[in-house]
Amino acid sequence: MKLQLQIKMNEALFLRDPESSALGKNILSHGIQLIYKHGFEAFTFKKLAEDIGTTEAGIYRYFENKHKLLVYLTAWYWGWLEFQISFQTNNIDDPAVKLKKVIRLLAMAVEDDEQTSYINESLLHQIIISEGSKAYLTKQVGEDNKQQFFKPYKDLCAVIGQIISDCNPVYKYPRSLASTIVEMAHFQNFFMYNLPSLTDFGKKKEETEIISFLNHLVFSSLEIKQEHG
Amino acid sequence: MKLQLQIKMNEALFLRDPESSALGKNILSHGIQLIYKHGFEAFTFKKLAEDIGTTEAGIYRYFENKHKLLVYLTAWYWGWLEFQISFQTNNIDDPAVKLKKVIRLLAMAVEDDEQTSYINESLLHQIIISEGSKAYLTKQVGEDNKQQFFKPYKDLCAVIGQIISDCNPVYKYPRSLASTIVEMAHFQNFFMYNLPSLTDFGKKKEETEIISFLNHLVFSSLEIKQEHG
DNA sequence: CTTAAATGATAGTAATACTATTAATTTTAG
DNA sequence: CTAAAATTAATAGTATTACTATCATTTAAG
Numbered sequence: 169m170k171l172q173l174q175i176k177m178n179e180a181l182f183l184r185d186p187e188s189s190a191l192g193k194n195i196l197s198h199g200i201q202l203i204y205k206h207g208f209e210a211f212t213f214k215k216l217a218e219d220i221g222t223t224e225a226g227i228y229r230y231f232e233n234k235h236k237l238l239v240y241l242t243a244w245y246w247g248w249l250e251f252q253i254s255f256q257t258n259n260i261d262d263p264a265v266k267l268k269k270v271i272r273l274l275a276m277a278v279e280d281d282e283q284t285s286y287i288n289e290s291l292l293h294q295i296i297i298s299e300g301s302k303a304y305l306t307k308q309v310g311e312d313n314k315q316q317f318f319k320p321y322k323d324l325c326a327v328i329g330q331i332i333s334d335c336n337p338v339y340k341y342p343r344s345l346a347s348t349i350v351e352m353a354h355f356q357n358f359f360m361y362n363l364p365s366l367t368d369f370g371k372k373k374e375e376t377e378i379i380s381f382l383n384h385l386v387f388s389s390l391e392i393k394q395e396h397g
Numbered sequence: 398m399k400l401q402l403q404i405k406m407n408e409a410l411f412l413r414d415p416e417s418s419a420l421g422k423n424i425l426s427h428g429i430q431l432i433y434k435h436g437f438e439a440f441t442f443k444k445l446a447e448d449i450g451t452t453e454a455g456i457y458r459y460f461e462n463k464h465k466l467l468v469y470l471t472a473w474y475w476g477w478l479e480f481q482i483s484f485q486t487n488n489i490d491d492p493a494v495k496l497k498k499v500i501r502l503l504a505m506a507v508e509d510d511e512q513t514s515y516i517n518e519s520l521l522h523q524i525i526i527s528e529g530s531k532a533y534l535t536k537q538v539g540e541d542n543k544q545q546f547f548k549p550y551k552d553l554c555a556v557i558g559q560i561i562s563d564c565n566p567v568y569k570y571p572r573s574l575a576s577t578i579v580e581m582a583h584f585q586n587f588f589m590y591n592l593p594s595l596t597d598f599g600k601k602k603e604e605t606e607i608i609s610f611l612n613h614l615v616f617s618s619l620e621i622k623q624e625h626g
Numbered sequence: 627c628t629t630a631a632a633t634g635a636t637a638g639t640a641a642t643a644c645t646a647t648t649a650a651t652t653t654t655a656g
Numbered sequence: 657c658t659a660a661a662a663t664t665a666a667t668a669g670t671a672t673t674a675c676t677a678t679c680a681t682t683t684a685a686g
Contacts, residue, residue, distance in 0.1 A: 207536035307436035366576040
């Protein structure tokens with residue numbers, strides 16, 4: 169049995185559902201490749217159309233503009249990650265063990281998930297690291313938020329915030345700590361590879377070091393002693 | 398006596414020194430206003446030229462493109478902030494007291510510094526919050542870094558990292574904690590006003606709450622008990 | 627097998643991100 | 657004080673980007 173993981177996307181993010189056709193799926197898979205390759209600023213729908221072998225107008229039938237595509241991809245990623253977390257922490261009772269698992273999932277390089285053929289999660293993870301915050305660091309953040317574009321991100325932080333509260337019910341900043349973990353899992357990665365003096369991991373350049381840093385940060389905030397690493 | 402604070406800028410950031418002429422100073426002051434008003438994406442040199450009452454070509458004689466202007470402004474801000482920190486923590490012996498002061502300086506809304514007539518630090522602070530990370534979240538980060546464009550940011554983090562090490566010489570992640578404080582001082586502010594459910598400060602919306610969060614985060618990491626707030 | 631829907635091909639527009647040229651003005655050096 | 661040098665303004669122009677519109681053709685669903 170091969171079960172297909174389908175992430176329910178906000179319909180206001182697209183004009184035509186990209187998951188409903190071959191062209192749409194190409195827009196997603198080639199879009200990920202090209203944003204990864206050129207960076208979001210230099211990425212254009214024209215390049216994407218050429219890469220796919222279709223026309224600019226073809227892309228515009230699916231996405232209003234490249235910002236919407238980026239928001240779509242980030243929303244997809246957060247949705248996917250929340251599923252990974254709920255799946256991989258299922259049946260774990262100890263919230264501290266859960267939280268450690270979450271930190272590991274956030275900070276570890278992602279391997280491509282074969283369940284979703286047209287999304288390369290590994291590349292998408294890299295895009296989230298370098299471009300993810302551009303989805304909300306805009307003047308339209310208020311309107312975009314009203315349209316619930318960031319719901320998957322907020323849901324993910326809410327889930328992590330809940331685990332934090334389960335670890336220490338009197339801790340005062342579960343949501344801020346959750347968003348801090350998420351952002352820092354990515355920023356410390358970006359810094360490690362691009363501005364290494366902003367981190368303590370410049371020499372080894374290993375994701376496990378980011379995990380250790382985040383674990384220490386989180387568990388000392390929650391006043392929980394860690395058994396290992 | 399009125400002493401003028403001059404921040405030494407990297408010469409590769411501009412074509413002609415904007416601090417050397419009236420037009421240059423206008424580019425800085427109106428640039429700050431317009432980036433603040435429209436956001437960096439919608440900001441153009443054409444709008445800036447119209448706002449100043451000069452021509453596009455005039456702006457291009459000072460800055461190669463708008464990205465360089467953003468990098469210039471962020472570099473200026475980090476340089477200014479490092480000066481503020483060194484000034485305001487001068488003669489303080491206790492590194493923990495120093496660190497608290499640093500966190501407050503990072504997280505508090507900035508009031509306009511009259512020493513620098515053509516830079517509105519308060520607006521610039523807002524720009525750093527919303528646009529600051531776009532200075533380095535690019536494909537050219539490597540080349541820009543080679544040209545030392547991010548030196549002021551790295552210097553600031555180094556200073557903070559040193560204070561952290563002074564607080565607890567065996568703490569293993571002083572640099573990563575420093576960059577975490579800096580980034581989170583700004584991101585939690587952005588979230589508080591724009592995506593409040595990602596924080597615990599949505600109701601009060603006060604910078605002092607971000608300070609409390611960061612203080613708790615930092616001092617529990619460093620295993621130092623705080624006397625107050 | 628018919629018809630609606632999706633795609634491809636082509637064209638076109640307004641705005642952006644620049645570069646080049648020359649004229650006018652200001653600054654500075656002798 | 658004046659000529660030369662530097663700076664700025666005015667104008668024009670190009671390539672690319674970010675779209676929109678139209679219509680013919682292919683595909684797929686009933």
